Amino acid sequence: MSGSVASSPSLPVEGLPTTERRRLQVIVNPNATTTNPRLRALVVHALDHRYEVQVTDTEAPGHATELARQAVHEGVDAVVSLGGDGTVNEIANGLAGSDVALLPLPGGATNVYHRLIGMPPDLIDATEHALTLADRWVPRPVDLGRIGERWFTFAAGVGLDADVVRRVDARPALKARLGPWFFASVAVGVFLRRYTVNPPQLQLELPDGQRLDGVTLVLQNAREFTYFSRSPVRLIQDVTLESGRVSGAVLRHTRPTVMPGVMLRALVPSLEVSAGRAIDAARDLERATLRTRDGRPLPFQVDGDYAGDLVEAEIAVGHDALRVIA
Template sequence: MPASAPASDASSLTSDERRRIAVIVNPNATTTSPRLRDLVLHALSHRYDVEPLDTRAPLHATELARQAAADGVDAVVTLGGDGTVNEATNGLVGTGVPLVPLPGGATNVFHRMIGMPGDIVDATEHVLTLADAWAPRPVDVGRIGTRWFTFAAGVGLDASVVARVDQHPRLKARFGPWYYAASAVGTFTRRYVVGPPRLRLELPDGRVLEGATAIFQNAPEFTFFGGRPVRMLQGEGLTTGHVSGAVLRHTRPTVMPGVVLRALVTPLDLGGHRAVDAAPAITSATLRSADERPLPVQVDGDAIGELTGDLPIGVRPGGLLVVA
């Protein structure tokens, strides 16, 4: 099956045929172990022809997913967290080969959004039942620079916090959202109280929003704090055909309590904060540095470095197929 062809549906298989799935495993994911990997692969092999693929470096999952799609698999399954999902997504967008994410990370935001059970045993059993109810569905993917994202991206403070957390995977695994919170306080006081990087978001209608931090959502939630959804911006979803953005104009300590409150209290919207400029329903925009300093960027909770030059912001409606 060519990479651009749609994945086969349940009716296209005879009773003795099995779907081919590539299972991309991130052995360094927070809740993944060699024993868990083997158990999941063994269970899936009861209903599918399974090709296990372990990642060995950053962005390897993108390469593996792209090659699996070109080889004609019926689906790519990921065992890892949101970072593994993001990398696989970047190899699958536009191929017609669906993604089936199994939870193996600390937060598993995208898994929750598309209805995948949060427990790995329950999720594996669920994927086994999908063999008889195969129904790929399209979801939108956002874009920042050259990277696609499934639910959220951040530039500035948010990305700096993620980068710091990623440097300490053991603390991330042990303390979860509380380590993120502690890292946010430390990063804010050291890098964003005085002289933070400045950015500029240029919109198609001519508006220019300048500030210290920008966020973009392609889904209802920006992330989760434990079991609590963090909804920065209201009215976004995986099938709206656009992304929503917001720019925090400054990072003075007096504004941060209100920002945190609006993130954690669902009826509130970050765009309504006095220090925030909202940019709803974006289909295209350009983000760039306003002071020539590199901008820290994160996609789907993974830091991808400090980037320079123009960063296109956009969306590909229905660009990814998922089965869940």
């Protein structure tokens, strides 16, 4: 393995084979669901056959963002994420606006973003695919959504789903062992305890001045919000990674009578949650403002990871803010 820079590199024509060894910074989340030291070593050894590779493990939340920014400063060709969607999100926040590409390898439980951009779902298969990319290096520009100061790659949520994510993230062993079934059980408990009586209130103000009041907001930068096992969960279906917009859906209330219909629409691909009778859709947004209506801080999540609480935040989109190689 080496982190050295080849002397006097020549620039290859994009998409054509090249013998130039590109520089990769591999950022590993050692706590990711399906990542272990043996797989880490196999992946790094394989990549080292075609690339100049440096490897760093993350040590705390937010560390991957710092490492990605450092990699941009050092002028690497790409940052490889070895972890789940949370690791991808942190790295994307460090790469946003730069020319350094993201090459994600699946090491988490769900790996939504990897599926969205066409990476094989198996880590070994994805690594073999990454080796072939050395001969056809064509980074693809994609959008990022933003809530407050935090970028998201495919989805964000405020309210109920963020509360669920916060509680799931606090039990990583059960999250890894039970996967979506643990999410589902936690969601039922959070809904009954916090969202049937006096839930936190939010408001989304649109650019035309319209205000949508509710208890939960979901935002999407791509069609899939998440996956339940192998089944895609599609809440809003009119947005893509290249559309230059984000779309949102505000759940007006969480009465028990409406929740079965919301969940059915989430799990049936041909239906759309934002068409439900308790949902207000906010489509094709370039900008909007989110705020609390009752003074209570609102939990929010980005790409399936709890990100904190907020009382007001700007919603925006960064068109072509990230480059991916897949």
